[in-house]
Structures are given as structure tokens and as C-alpha cells.
Amino acid sequence: MSSSAEILSQAFTLGYTYTRSTGPIVGQFLTALRDRKMVGIKGSDGKVLMPPVEFDPVSAQALSDFVDVADCGVVQTWSWVSEPRKAHPSDKPFAWALIKLDGADTPMLHWVDADDAAQMSTGMRVKARWAEKTQGLISDINGFVPEATALSEDYQANEAEEPITGIDSPSYLTYNFTAGGATARYLAELKKGKLVGQRCPSCENVYIPPRGSCAACGVATTDEVELTNKATVESFTIVYIPIPNNPIKPPYVIANLVLDGANISFLHLLSECKNEDVRIGMRVEAVWKPEEEWGYAMENIQYFKPIDEPDVPVEEIGKLKKGGR
Amino acid sequence: MAQLAAVVGVGQTKYKTKRGDVSIAGLVREAAQNALNDAQLTWDDIDAVILGKAPDMFEGVIMPELYLTDALGCNGKPMLRVHTAGSVGGSTAIVAASYVQSGVFKRILTVSFEKQSESNAMWALSNPQPFSPHLNAGAGGYFAPIIREYMRRSNAPYDAGIKVAVKDRLHGAKNPLAHLQLPEITMKEVEDSPMLWEPLRFLEACPSSDGACAMVIANEDLAEQSPGKPAWIRGAAMRSEPTMYAGREQVNPQAGRDCAKDVYKQAGIDNPRKDLDCAEVYVPFSWYEPMWLENLGFAEDGKGWELTMSGATSLLEGGDIPWNCSGGVLSSNPIGASGMIRFAEAAQQVRGEAGDHQVDGAKTALGHAYGGGAQFYSMWVVSSEKH
């Protein structure tokens, strides 16, 4: 191993606002919530299940018999969150609870806004605190509160009358991603303007970018090999649709490029040529961004451009000599 | 030795861009209930449920088998969740079959689904991570250069892909469940459709669909007692290879060739074009028909496009080896289910249950799925005959 590993970490968000269709059963419950009402559903055994499920947990039968349920009931069990997480519905300490609403036979999960854990007890009565503005979401219940709590009922009137058939469900998770060892070493060199691949100790093929192993042999690649800026086009496509969140304007060429001395291709952009002139076997070289813009990214290379060298015969491209040509 | 097993019930949903009328559970349930109805069974008759789908990011529900337990009548039963990328629908069917072929279970339900309209397929398949070394231009950006290399090698005419795009949509027009219904489609219309990833045009690529597919698989005794005709599983095989390795053959991947050989050997097939009556093969981009014709041994290397152009793979042109009579992935593509739809449609053909897209007298059929960077394969051969 030639260089010591730098640890590269970066936060990222995996997120999407999902567009969920609810189907009639979930939809009817959410529609009732929007009207600040609770409904349960009768199970196969006649018990009232909350919140209404589409299919009976025991008989598996499709359920459809809705029953009105009160918006107050009894805490059956609870936990106390002394350190709320960012995603939680309350930013001050609160309780999660299973609450059996009057008229229901099974408890539902929601949260309880209580002053402290001492105010919570199993068997306590709570009531729903409705959101000022309801939308047909489980969060239309802005938590439950101890039943004696006075609530202002200054609600915004609901104008929507169409039943709920779909909801937007934002799900954004944050991660702090750390690059693997092989990637970190590769990117550290790239930041210095160098293309450094790794050679398999077993089959001697050279991988760039290295992925931590020679996938063919299943062994770690450790020997580092500095490669040149020159490459051969193994194949390519002309892309006519934009890449989400990417400034490159279509149509542009994406090519599978095999760097001289490497035994594997990677995808990169091809530019400074007419799209229709690109061909398999064409010789190209990397065009780097200005040095001050270099980071830990393949984007340090803006694109590859054609160079005045004869094409590589097609039958030689995929079959470069082991250990580099 | 593996015990005999057969498909005794098949259920599918209608495939659409967005099934806005159902929840995720409702979608999955619809296919499962249809399969039970087809087999004339109830939930109590099922011993285990095997569920498959592609990445959880499509719906944002992690390990959704937990939430889907009740919709699939699985309370108190075994539930297993398979994920092998795009091949998952096929792999799930194979894992499900092994529950029965092992003799451990008598009759199981297997379901695959994707509700792609809950998010965006391009996002879910390629959400960018930091330090990712790859430039991402979607699945088409990955596969288009491989198709270009196939065209170069085989000297195929530019319109072989167009021919497949038309043929599979005309097949799909015979299948009321197919997402795209394009009975009037022409070669010119496909050729004039926008270029996405040259050489791939818009109409040469699969749609994004919501949908689910389910099958009931039973052991020999129960299959024989089943009211409908069983589709006997004569062979099942899977193969995997890494996405990238030095010297990898990407146009005609070895994993696909090996998998086909394996499944043919189990099913006693010497010549797939002759010995099979039809095939349901995972063709998400038109050019993958000629490529897979070669990979699966229906044509010699470089000659797959000739079969396509001759009409051999077209049901409507009376071809001798119709491919994707259901319309295939080019007509409906709920990714996680797409592989199982291929397997189930193969079963429907040999059961004589394929309706307007039935191949007359079909006895033996291939179901095929692939995924990842064309690196994961699953295949089965089903037959109306037990041996």
C-alpha cells in the first residue's frame, strides 16, 4: 500500500416526497381526520380495529365496515422521549403511546403532549388535539393531550370536500457517507491531478476507479498504478435527455473509456468534437478543470476530447494486455 | 432430489403508470387474491409467502414485507423477501419454488410488485451518493453503449430494434393487462419518436408502471388435484457475475449463457428454438431481443437480429418461436414484478390460459429475467407435461 488512507466523509440526504395513493380504506380514515373525526373498522370477529386496516390481521379478509370512534380514550402503554430527535413530531420531551379510543377495541399509536413523564400514566385519559389546519394526514392529530387540558377550538374551516385518495409523504433521511478505502485513496490522488488505479495481485488487471477488490478474483487490490490522461473509446451513447440536477445540456456524449494502462472502462463525457464524429476506437485525452477547482471528484476532469492519434483497432480495445498496455 | 412443483394459480394486476385507486397493500393484494381465485384456494390453504421487489427506495418503505404481512394473509406463517435487482421477480419465483421442491412446504404464494408512481424510477435507481465515481445517465445511459457495440459487431440493420418495439406493442395490445395499449403502432412512429440515448429511441424503451404479479406453487399431489391445469416447473436456474471486471463480455454476458445452459439441461432442452414453444424474456430496451436471442442460444452469435427481422419471434406474423406474447417489459414494467410477470406468463402459455395472446398448443415455455448491469439472471422452463 503506497499511501495512507485519508478518510473522506460527506453528509447527504436521501429524500423524496412520495406521492402515495391511499386506496379506499386508508383514504376514508384520512378523510375523517381531515374532518376532525375518528373512524375505526370492524374486524372479522366484530372488534373495532384502530386505525382502520385494509385486511383483517387474523382472517386476512378484506374489511370495509367503518364505525365511528371517539377522539378520546385511554393510554394503554407509553414511552417517554426525553431527548426528541429532529424528525420527531415534538421538539420538547413527549410520550409515544398506544391509545385505546372510546368505541375501539384495539389501541392506535400516536404521541402525547405532556409536561413531563410524571404526568403520564397507563390508564390516563387523553383526547386528540386537532391541527389548526387539517389535510388528511395522520399528523392532523397534533398529538393527544391529557383529557382535562383546555384546547382552543379555533380551527380553520375545511373547504375540500373530495375524499382523500392520495397523500404527499416527505421522507428525508440524512447520512454521513464515508468513502471506502480504495475510493478514498483514488480520490485523494485525483485531487492532486493524478489518475491512479489499482492492480489485482492475482490476475494483474488494472482497475480505475478502484472499487476495493478485483471483482473477478474477489481479492483486495492494493498496488497502485499511475495512469496517463489518454484513453480509447470502447463504446458511447449520445444522450438527449437531461440528467436530473446536472447542468450539462443535451445532446451530449457519454463514452465508456479505457485509460491507457487500464483493463476496465468507466463512463465520462466526451466534448470538443461533433457528436456524429465520435466512434468506437477513437483516441481521447482528459481535459482537467483549473487546478484551484480540484476536489475529491471525477469531475476534476471536465470531459475528454479527441486527440490526433490513429484509432485503436476494435478487437484490441476490450483485450488490453494485463498489467497495462 | 428436488420434488416436483407446479404453478397452479396466477394473478396479475392491471399495469398502469399510476394505480391511484389502491394503496401499496391493495396493489399487492389484488395480484395475490387473483392468484388464489385462479387456483380456487383461500388464504388458509397457503403455507408460506415469498415476496420480491426491487429497491425499497421506489416506495420509501423499508423491508415492506413487514407492513404487507396482513395484506398477504401471512400472520403466523413464514415470509421471505428477495431482492436481486431487476431479476428479482424471477429470482423470487425460483426461491418460492424451492420452498416446495425441498419438500418442506406443500403450497406457497409468491408475489412481486413495484409501485413506481410513489416516486420516480430514475431517482430511486440512482440517487447520487457522495464520492460516487460514476457519471449517471440512467439505465439507458448504461445500456445504450452496450447496444451500440452489439450493432457494430453484428452489422444489424438500424431498424431491428424498431421492429421489436412494434412487435411487442402489438402483442401487448392483445393483453388487456398490458400498460401500453398501442394497437396502431407503426415502424415509422417508433423511428420518429424522440431519441433518448442514441441509438435508443423513446418508443424503444420500457414504460414505468405500477403493478404486481403473484403465483401459487404447489407440490405434485396438490397440483394434480388442482382444478386448473398446472404448469410444471421443469428447470430453474440463477447466475450472477460482477458488474465490472477486466475483460467482461457485456454484450453477451457469460452469466446469461451459463444460466440458459443450466436451465435447458434440467428441462431436457437441446435446441431452445425447436424445443420451446414460446418465451417470455426480459427485454426492457428493444435491442435486447436480438442480443438475448443469441445469449439464450436461439440464434448463433451475430444472428439474433435475423430471427427478429424474419418475424420468427412474432405471434401475429405466425413466427415459430414467439417471444413476449404478453407484450413483455416494453409494454409493462413495474420493475420488481417484471421478472415474475415473465415467469407467470410462461406458465399461462403452457396452461393454455393466455387468452388472446395464447400460442396455440404451447407445451413448453421459458421465463427469463435479468438485472443490475446485465449481471443477475434467473430463468425457468415450465411445461404442460410433468416429465
Next chain:
Amino acid sequence: MRDVAIVAFAQSDCVRDAGARNEVELIMPVLQEVYKQTGINSAQDVDFTCSGSCDYQQGAAFAFVAGVDALGAVPPIKESHVEMDAAWALYESWLKIQMGQAESALIYGFGKSSPGELPIVLSQQLDPYYLAPLWVDTIAFAAMQARVMLEQGLITEAEMAEVVARSRKNAANNPHAQLKGDVSVDELLAEPEYESPLRRHDCCPISDGACAMIICTVEKAKEWGKPYAVIKGIDHRIETHHIGSRDLTQSISTKQAAEAAGVAQGPVDIAELYAPFSHQEIILRRALNLSDDTKVNPSGGVLAGNVMMASGLSRIGEVAMRLINGEGKRGVAHATSGPCLQQNLVTVLEAQ
């Protein structure tokens, strides 16, 4: 059912943050270790390979695809993957051996939970309309379950602390454990509550790591000439996701799996239980009807280190290795998934 032999097992250390190691770099060392134990060279030398992992742990789709890079899968291999704990990958492999399609199999599980906020990530495995939008996390469910147990007099806080003290003590002999040491019940009970009624030590830690196992027919184990333990029974069950319809004080699906796997057919010397929360170990001991003679979680269990997606398989590996080492004749291993032990897998193992 034919007996299936476990001939090799390896696990990485459980660490809070594996840092600059990607999937392949986490998996390769444990694969090399099981190859060495078995005397083979790569995944090419077994008939089937199956893995377990979860994309959301790291937040990347297709985590398992990168895992294939660790296998040396050229020429192509017979391979599959479950988006579950690798204990279920073992189950899939076990079926392949039962049906005669494989004589041997490699199973591995891996998880890198450190990049995300795991309890919040796991909230997204709940009902997507009623629960996930509230971001109710796994700890909350466990805490509510513990309270039901406590208030019904089915457990005491001291019993929960005893589970933790024993875990820390046992883990002292486990080089892979993350949390270990001598700590008394009184000291534990003096700790403040974290998510009442749970204290921080009642909850398993979050760990990165991987594990791998090789199983085969008894004939193949003899051919390889390696010591082995055998799987006598294995079964898995799930129960309803509707939390209000469940009796949280017991694990019905564990009971069902135990019965099908034949746990009661003999004395149990060793048990490794996947109990991410202290009170759940007590629920599981009761569901499995284990006597006081059973040594429970001699490794320290997952309270000493919990690599999600690998921990279930590790429980089975731990029992197998202890049986091979002569620590007992018959053992039980358990794996779980979902809120409040919604899904469970039980394996019965015997020494040879």
C-alpha cells in the same frame, strides 16, 4: 429433512463506525476467514451463495450488488440475496440443500449503520400511512412493550438489568464485542432512564460489521474433513403488523417457529437470542421455553454489539462454533426483524 452441517463461521468486530471501509472491504476479510476454515479458495468452491443486507442502512440502492465484487464471481456463480437479516439467507440456502440443488453454500451478511440515524431510518419500515409519517422509532416501540411487561408484573427492572449485566460479563470473553465489562445490577439500575422505561443500556448498540458462514451436506463436511455442527431444524414466522392487535407481552411467532423447528425435542445447552432490548431476551426465553440450565447469550448477544442484517446469522454461527468447541451438545439460535419482534427465525443445532 436431511441434516445440514455448519463447517465455518467468521464475524468481524462490532464497531460503532467502520469508517473508510465500503461493503466489499467489510465483507472480504470474513469471506477469506471462512474459506480458510473450510480449506477452499473462493465462492467458486461452493454450489450456492446467498447474502442479506438492507439498502437503507447506508442509504444507497443496490448495496448487495457491490457485495458481489468480493466473491470472485468469474466464472458466474449461483447467487441470491434477501433484503433481510442473513439468517434468512441461510434459510434460503438450507432449502437449496434440502432440494438437492446444492451440496454446499456460502452465506454472508453485512451492515454499515453508522452513516445514518438508525432508529429513525428504521421508522420507515412501518406502515407508510399511519406510522412512518410520525417517525416513531424502534426504541419507542420497545419501550412501550417493556412498560406493558413491567406494569403487568411479567418482568422487573432488576431482571432487565440482570440481562444487561450478564451480557456485558459474557462479552468480556468475546473479542468481537463492542460493549463489555463487569457491571452490577445495582449500578445499572442507578443509571437514568433514557426512553422511559428503558435505560440506555437496555438498548443494543449500533454497530458496523459483517459475518460469513459455510454450510453443506454432512457427506460434504466429511469430505472436507472439518469439524461441524448440524442444523436439525429451522423455521421462521411473521405476525401481524397491526401493533394494536398484538399481545406485546409474548412472541407468538417465535413460539410457532420453535415448535416447527423442534426446540422442545431435547434439552438446550446453549441459546443465542437476537434480543435488541433487554426485556425482549426475557420474552424470547419464555417463548422458547428455555430452562434455567440453558446458557443464554454466552457471546453477550446483540446487547454487546448489533450488526443489523448480520446479527441473526451471527447468533447461529455463535451457537455452531460453541457446539463444535464442545461447550454443549444441543443449542438454539434465534433471529428477528421488525418492531417488537414481529418476525422471528429459530434454528436448532446439535454437536457431532
